[in-house]
Amino acid sequence: MVVVRDRERTLGEILATRGDFVGAGTAVDWQEAMRRAIRRGDQLLRRLGLAGSGDGEVGGLTAAERDFPTFVPLEFLGRMRPGDPDDPLLLQVVPRAIETEPQPGFVGDPVGDTAARISPGLLQKYEGRALVIATGVCGVHCRYCFRRQYDYHDTFSESTSANGSHSSPGGTIDEAAMVRRLRQDRSIDEVILSGGDPLTLGDPRLDRLLAAIESVPHVRRLRVHSRMPIVIPQRVTESLIQRLQVSRLATWMVVHCNHAQEIDAAVTTALARMVDAGIPVLNQAVLLAGVNDSAAALESLCRELVDRRVQPYYLHQLDRISGAAHFEVPVSRGLELIEQLRGRLPGYAVPVYVSEVAGAASKLPN
Numbered sequence: 001m002v003v004v005r006d007r008e009r010t011l012g013e014i015l016a017t018r019g020d021f022v023g024a025g026t027a028v029d030w031q032e033a034m035r036r037a038i039r040r041g042d043q044l045l046r047r048l049g050l051a052g053s054g055d056g057e058v059g060g061l062t063a064a065e066r067d068f069p070t071f072v073p074l075e076f077l078g079r080m081r082p083g084d085p086d087d088p089l090l091l092q093v094v095p096r097a098i099e100t101e102p103q104p105g106f107v108g109d110p111v112g113d114t115a116a117r118i119s120p121g122l123l124q125k126y127e128g129r130a131l132v133i134a135t136g137v138c139g140v141h142c143r144y145c146f147r148r149q150y151d152y153h154d155t156f157s158e159s160t161s162a163n164g165s166h167s168s169p170g171g172t173i174d175e176a177a178m179v180r181r182l183r184q185d186r187s188i189d190e191v192i193l194s195g196g197d198p199l200t201l202g203d204p205r206l207d208r209l210l211a212a213i214e215s216v217p218h219v220r221r222l223r224v225h226s227r228m229p230i231v232i233p234q235r236v237t238e239s240l241i242q243r244l245q246v247s248r249l250a251t252w253m254v255v256h257c258n259h260a261q262e263i264d265a266a267v268t269t270a271l272a273r274m275v276d277a278g279i280p281v282l283n284q285a286v287l288l289a290g291v292n293d294s295a296a297a298l299e300s301l302c303r304e305l306v307d308r309r310v311q312p313y314y315l316h317q318l319d320r321i322s323g324a325a326h327f328e329v330p331v332s333r334g335l336e337l338i339e340q341l342r343g344r345l346p347g348y349a350v351p352v353y354v355s356e357v358a359g360a361a362s363k364l365p366n
């Protein structure tokens with residue numbers, strides 16, 4: 001009976017009542033949370049009581065991890081259900097042997113990022129918006145990520161890997177080169193900080209980057225694309241909020257949450273801090289098989305978001321990156337799901353279901 005009850009609770013809840021879990025979101029600062037994150041798939045499974053589950057995947061972990069290392073903060077682990085190999089959070093981050101099997105149509109650069117590079121660390125695909133690859137480091141490694149094979153080595157001069165990923169060096173963009181390029185193109189009025197995850201940069205580095213962007217007179221808006229408020233919510237510090245608030249740029253935050261179970265009390269606090277500070281917060285999610293490909297899962301995600309004053313922005317069709325084929329949901333199914341959401345949710349709570357097509361002038365509605 002105890003086992004059955006425990007399966008309905010997350011690891012964080014169980015350990016918190018036992019008193020042996022060091023702070024999900026409270027006890028350590030975000031940099032310490034990065035340092036103590038789990039970096040091995042077998043350790044991740046063991047922490048959830050799944051080691052030796054005999055599903056035949058364990059032998060394959062090493063090969064998948066060689067391409068893209070495991071990186072899971074304890075704050076995120078704490079929201080998973082122990083003993084459940086199908087947990088929707090676990091599935092997003094656990095390396096699997098199937099990733100190493102080539103699948104036709106799944107390639108290294110499906111979204112044409114290489115072609116969109118206008119200067120080192122700066123991409124422009126769409127009118128008026130330039131996207132800065134602020135760093136290759138992330139606060140979690142999502143197995144479906146379209147940047148898992150992005151060549152960050154060309155982007156950065158330094159390479160002080162903070163989370164041990166060869167595809168995620170810790171160096172950051174050369175601001176002087178970025179500013180020169182931004183100044184040349186007066187049509188760019190919005191700069192998107194992306195990566196990797198720009199909020200894995202420390203405050204001093206982030207401050208310099210923002211100051212550089214603010215120095216370009218025709219840039220009016222800053223958009224921050226980050227999964228940190230979800231995976232390591234203590235990143236949303238008062239000093240971060242203050243820095244964004246003093247900016248002359250209109251600042252929008254786009255977080256990345258795929259399942260309602262990712263939202264716990266600490267995430268709720270982080271989101272509230274941003275919204276209370278007058279920063280509009282949007283969410284983008286990726287439609288992922290086994291994670292959120294049901295009307296119930298998507299409805300619950302959207303409801304939990306709007307309850308927290310976060311607007312569902314995009315539901316992305318999976319980019320066909322090699323290693324991620326097992327996450328793909330057919331577009332026809334995605335369209336059905338969106339139709340069902342329309343019948344259940346207020347209009348503003350239904351995200352736009354989009355695909356990214358290399359060479360297109362915008363993300364395309366499906």
Ligand SMILES: *Cc1c(COP(=O)(O)O)cnc(C)c1O
Binds near residue numbers: 124126
């Ligand atoms: C997704 C993306 C954007 C932003 O697109 P919006 O539709 O404005 O959210 C900008 N630049 C690049 C390179 C992108 O991939």
Ligand code: SF4
Binds near residue numbers: 195
């Ligand atoms: S946080 Fe974003 S960029 Fe980083 S691995 Fe996950 S999806 Fe990719």
